[in-house]
Amino acid sequence: MVTLEKRPEPSEPWRWLAPLLAVALTLVAGGVMFALLGKDPVAAIRMIFWDPLFNETFAAYARPQLLVKAAPLILIALGLSFGFRANIWNIGAEGQYIMGALAAAGVALALYPLDAWWLFPLMIVAGALGGFLWAMIPAFLRTRFGTNEILVSLMLVYVAEAFQAAMALGPMRNPEGHGFPGSRNLQDYPAAHNAELVAGTGMHWGVVTAFLAVVIGYIALNRHLFGFQVRLTGQAPRAARFAGVDADRLVVICLGISGALAGLAGMFEISGPSGQVSIDFNIGYGFTAIIVAFLGRLHPIGILLAGLLMALSYIGGELAQFGLGVPAAAIKALQGMLLFFLLGVDVFTNYRLRWKPGRAG
Amino acid sequence: MSDAPLLVVDGITRRYPGVVANDHVSFDVGRAEIHALLGENGAGKSTLVKIIYGLVQPDEGRMLLEGTPYAPAEPREARAAGIAMVFQHFSLFEALSVAENIALGMEDPPPMNALATRIREVSAAYGLPLDPMRLVGELSAGERQRVEIIRCLLQEPRLLIMDEPTSVLTPQEVEILFRTLRRLREEGRSILYISHKLEEIRALCDRATILRLGKVVASCDPRACSARELAEMMVGSSFTQPERTQRPFGDVVLEVKDLDLPAGSPFGTSLRNVSFKVRAGEILGIGGVAGNGQEELLAALSGERTTAAGAVRLDKEAIGRLPPNPRRARGLLSAPEERLGHAAAPDMTLTENAMMTGAVRRHLVERGFLRWQAARRFAEEIVQRFDVRTAGVEHVARSLSGGNLQKFVIGREILQAPRALVVNQPTWGVDAAAAAAIRQALIDLAEKGVAVVVISQDLDELLEISDSFAALNAGRLSEPRPTEGLGIDEIGLLMGGVHGAAPASRNGAGQEETV
Numbered sequence: 110m111v112t113l114e115k116r117p118e119p120s121e122p123w124r125w126l127a128p129l130l131a132v133a134l135t136l137v138a139g140g141v142m143f144a145l146l147g148k149d150p151v152a153a154i155r156m157i158f159w160d161p162l163f164n165e166t167f168a169a170y171a172r173p174q175l176l177v178k179a180a181p182l183i184l185i186a187l188g189l190s191f192g193f194r195a196n197i198w199n200i201g202a203e204g205q206y207i208m209g210a211l212a213a214a215g216v217a218l219a220l221y222p223l224d225a226w227w228l229f230p231l232m233i234v235a236g237a238l239g240g241f242l243w244a245m246i247p248a249f250l251r252t253r254f255g256t257n258e259i260l261v262s263l264m265l266v267y268v269a270e271a272f273q274a275a276m277a278l279g280p281m282r283n284p285e286g287h288g289f290p291g292s293r294n295l296q297d298y299p300a301a302h303n304a305e306l307v308a309g310t311g312m313h314w315g316v317v318t319a320f321l322a323v324v325i326g327y328i329a330l331n332r333h334l335f336g337f338q339v340r341l342t343g344q345a346p347r348a349a350r351f352a353g354v355d356a357d358r359l360v361v362i363c364l365g366i367s368g369a370l371a372g373l374a375g376m377f378e379i380s381g382p383s384g385q386v387s388i389d390f391n392i393g394y395g396f397t398a399i400i401v402a403f404l405g406r407l408h409p410i411g412i413l414l415a416g417l418l419m420a421l422s423y424i425g426g427e428l429a430q431f432g433l434g435v436p437a438a439a440i441k442a443l444q445g446m447l448l449f450f451l452l453g454v455d456v457f458t459n460y461r462l463r464w465k466p467g468r469a470g
Numbered sequence: 471m472s473d474a475p476l477l478v479v480d481g482i483t484r485r486y487p488g489v490v491a492n493d494h495v496s497f498d499v500g501r502a503e504i505h506a507l508l509g510e511n512g513a514g515k516s517t518l519v520k521i522i523y524g525l526v527q528p529d530e531g532r533m534l535l536e537g538t539p540y541a542p543a544e545p546r547e548a549r550a551a552g553i554a555m556v557f558q559h560f561s562l563f564e565a566l567s568v569a570e571n572i573a574l575g576m577e578d579p580p581p582m583n584a585l586a587t588r589i590r591e592v593s594a595a596y597g598l599p600l601d602p603m604r605l606v607g608e609l610s611a612g613e614r615q616r617v618e619i620i621r622c623l624l625q626e627p628r629l630l631i632m633d634e635p636t637s638v639l640t641p642q643e644v645e646i647l648f649r650t651l652r653r654l655r656e657e658g659r660s661i662l663y664i665s666h667k668l669e670e671i672r673a674l675c676d677r678a679t680i681l682r683l684g685k686v687v688a689s690c691d692p693r694a695c696s697a698r699e700l701a702e703m704m705v706g707s708s709f710t711q712p713e714r715t716q717r718p719f720g721d722v723v724l725e726v727k728d729l730d731l732p733a734g735s736p737f738g739t740s741l742r743n744v745s746f747k748v749r750a751g752e753i754l755g756i757g758g759v760a761g762n763g764q765e766e767l768l769a770a771l772s773g774e775r776t777t778a779a780g781a782v783r784l785d786k787e788a789i790g791r792l793p794p795n796p797r798r799a800r801g802l803l804s805a806p807e808e809r810l811g812h813a814a815a816p817d818m819t820l821t822e823n824a825m826m827t828g829a830v831r832r833h834l835v836e837r838g839f840l841r842w843q844a845a846r847r848f849a850e851e852i853v854q855r856f857d858v859r860t861a862g863v864e865h866v867a868r869s870l871s872g873g874n875l876q877k878f879v880i881g882r883e884i885l886q887a888p889r890a891l892v893v894n895q896p897t898w899g900v901d902a903a904a905a906a907a908i909r910q911a912l913i914d915l916a917e918k919g920v921a922v923v924v925i926s927q928d929l930d931e932l933l934e935i936s937d938s939f940a941a942l943n944a945g946r947l948s949e950p951r952p953t954e955g956l957g958i959d960e961i962g963l964l965m966g967g968v969h970g971a972a973p974a975s976r977n978g979a980g981q982e983e984t985v
Contacts, residue, residue, distance in 0.1 A: 114487065117869045119817070334838050337825065345815035350774050351806060352826045353795035461487070 113460040123458040128404075128411070131451035132418075138450070139443045148433055156432055157425030157443070171424050173311025177382050178423055180319040181206070181374035183416035185398035187319075187326045188370030190407040192363035195342040199364055201247065201262030202371040203395025204269035205240035209372020210379035211276055212239025214386045217301035218281055218292055228300040229314075232376055240372015241365050243269065248364040252357040258364065266395070274388045281386045292386035295379065303381030315377025319416075322370065326409040339363065371395060400448050406455075419444065474537060476501045476660050477522070477553075477629060482531035484517050491517035493684040494531065499629065504651060504661045506671040506692060509681035510704055510901030512871050515664050518681070519631050522662070523555045524548040546577070554622035555631040560614050564607035571606055572621045592623050596650045611760055612643035619650070630654065631662045636670060640759050641929065641962035648674055666704070666902065668697035669930070682706050701902045712910040714935060715917065720750030723921035724771075724802065724890040729781040729790075731770050739763040741770065744947045746940060748890065748921040753912065754950060755936025756925045758965050763945040764925050765807065768894045771923070772804040773797040784890060798830040801889030805879050807898060807925075809872065813879045816868035820860065823867050824849035824882060831886040848885070856881030857907065873904035880908050890921040897931060909935050929961060941965045 140150035161171035213236035330336035405411030426440030524542030897905035941964035
């Protein structure tokens with residue numbers, strides 16, 4: 110009989126080995142899945158994980174896309190990771206992302222056609238503030254009335270989506286757009302455009318911000334009192350209270366940080382790759398970032414890598430859809446497997462297998 | 471005693487990764503014998519009785535019950551063979567009645583009426599008063615234990631195993647329990663009695679087997695040994711008992727006046743009108759059975775729960791509204807009862823745990839940034855000064871034994887040079903040598919003019935170290951009295967609540983919410 114036995118201390122090698130093993134298991138299981146779908150498993154895996162980076166035909170398009178897609182995921186996931194560590198569950202980053210984007214776009218469109226250097230910084234502030242304020246709603250309701258922030262933040266996503274549609278069809282609609290829904294394209298608005306910093310790399314201000322956030326997040330988590338309080342609250346809430354952590358204050362700060370970073374991600378997206386407030390410019394970064402946060406084990410460096418990996422699977426997934434006719438759902442299943450195997454393998458960080466010889470009663 | 475022993479344990483070995491919990495343990499329990507199993511925490515007592523009760527299977531060795539091989543694969547087989555066990559932690563449903571709880575543990579429960587009658591018979595026969603129809607949630611710890619004992623007695627066991635049964639009882643309840651156990655012995659039943667309270671074992675047991683680090687190190691007649699000899703056999707070396715000293719007291723440092731606090735949880739206890747003063751250099755012992763407001767009192771003093779400002783005063787300053795860290799800054803430190811998860815974070819390293827409460831007074835945080843080097847040095851200082859056995863301060867708290875973690879937790883507060891220190895159950899589940907070291911450290915602290923409050927359920931401990939004594943009962947505190955000359959009977963009465971006040975109902979919590 111096989112039993113799981115708790116290790117006296119978490120295993121250090123397994124901490125590093127688990128993500129690698131999870132990726133390996135995902136490749137194997139994903140290959141089996143593609144084979145069952147009648148596709149060549151090696152070709153499919155190669156097209157998803159290899160071609161976007163190294164295939165001569167695709168890489169020119171795919172490589173910049175990698176940064177463009179990874180940056181918002183990393184930014185949002187990093188914000189979420191602090192709350193998640195402290196058992197504060199912001200599931201509504203998608204809504205905060207939308208509100209950040211709308212706030213930033215709103216500022217830019219209201220001042221159109223302003224040509225001033227300070228417009229872009231102002232949009233950054235507006236974006237962060239928009240996401241922050243939207244996150245303050247679940248924070249206030251939880252600290253004041255004890256509501257569940259999971260439900261409130263999630264439902265506010267749908268409110269934000271309705272608001273976004275109203276904006277795209279109403280106040281923010283392009284007056285020169287011949288009645289089509291959607292705002293002016295910020296890509297054609299130089300002072301507000303989040304353009305590529307180096308042509309052909311995908312590098313824009315959002316990518317820079319994401320990398321910067323990873324560094325600051327790492328320092329905050331390991332060297333600052335805030336990170337310590339977050340970890341303490343997550344691991345031992347009673348001990349945290351004894352150590353003087355103000356639980357309500359932590360809820361507000363964690364939701365505030367994740368909201369502001371999601372809002373920033375929205376701002377960089379609307380002013381750059383997306384460009385236009387439409388009824389559906391959001392494409393689920395806020396939800397995917399939850400997976401990225403866990404895949405990166407709530408650690409800033411891990412989130413950086415997980416965000417890149419997840420972006421890769423999106424881009425490669427699209428390639429495989431066009432190139433091999435792999436169904437879109439299979440790509441989603443592959444991403445799901447990754448999380449599944451990671452959480453599964455993770456057990457061995459804290460537990461080990463023990464073989465027990467079968468006994469006769 | 472008849473010739474053949476009831477239970478023979480022969481060469482039992484059980485290994486866990488990195489530790490041998492039982493190393494070729496052999497001993498036997500005679501018929502109609504109360505046999506003590508004695509040892510420090512981690513000596514292997516629990517594993518051994520779990521093997522006898524069929525909860526754990528041995529890697530090697532064998533057992534004989536009345537001469538026939540006995541190897542229970544699960545507790546049901548052990549019960550069928552006539553072995554019953556009362557655990558240290560009760561497994562009862564508070565929302566069910568006594569009879570319902572007992573029926574749940576039976577293979578084939580009789581109709582409820584018949585069962586209730588049986589329970590009344592057994593409880594009358596053994597002097598364990600218990601109403602089968604009462605809800606367990608309303609029972610005291612002592613009464614809950616009776617439920618467990620009667621549950622066992624209904625099986626007519628030949629061997630009854632009791633794991634630390636007196637840790638939750640008042641002295642009077644202990645007497646009742648002992649009378650019951652002696653009667654069981656007269657009936658020819660055997661009892662395997664696990665404890666590290668030496669006086670109890672000397673008063674009750676016929677024979678003692680002493681375990682140390684998983685091995686049997688001695689076997690003796692406890693009535694013929696002194697408590698000190700037993701303790702030294704347990705620990706394997708001699709240690710010094712703490713000595714209470716006469717010392718002058720200074721001004722009042724910590725004052726609690728008319729403290730009211732609603733219960734923190736549905737089964738907690740509200741504090742009512744608690745008042746006491748502790749002077750510099752004084753140790754105030756607060757006794758009482760668990761669940762009478764000890765946790766609430768500690769929370770009110772540590773700052774985890776805030777109260778009316780004037781209800782808690784340190785050096786005359788009203789601090790009842792202050793959260794924990796400002797209190798620490800002023801010199802009021804505390805150490806809660808629950809080590810893992812409250813006093814310490816189990817999965818954090820000792821360095822991180824040193825940071826947890828030491829940040830304010832040991833200046834471990836500079837403008838919001840953590841000074842890990844300083845925290846590490848602080849943790850190492852605690853480990854060294856309080857003889858904490860660990861492979862290093864980078865190991866997580868839960869990897870330490872209970873006694874070592876307790877030394878760490880108490881040491882962490884003492885080394886912050888408090889003005890006043892409040893500890894709850896400072897030696898709970900701690901081996902004799904570590905307990906002596908902790909008590910000595912508390913006395914040394916008082917010698918330096920610190921006001922010390924020791925909340926404990928161990929009366930011997932309070933009598934040993936405290937200068938004055940008060941008892942907590944149903945959230946009310948008796949008037950503190952000098953410990954000198956206080957008899958155990960008197961203390962028992964105080965703990966039972968006979969101090970003028972009308973008996974307060976437990977769990978009267980939420981009704982009188984104070985703002």
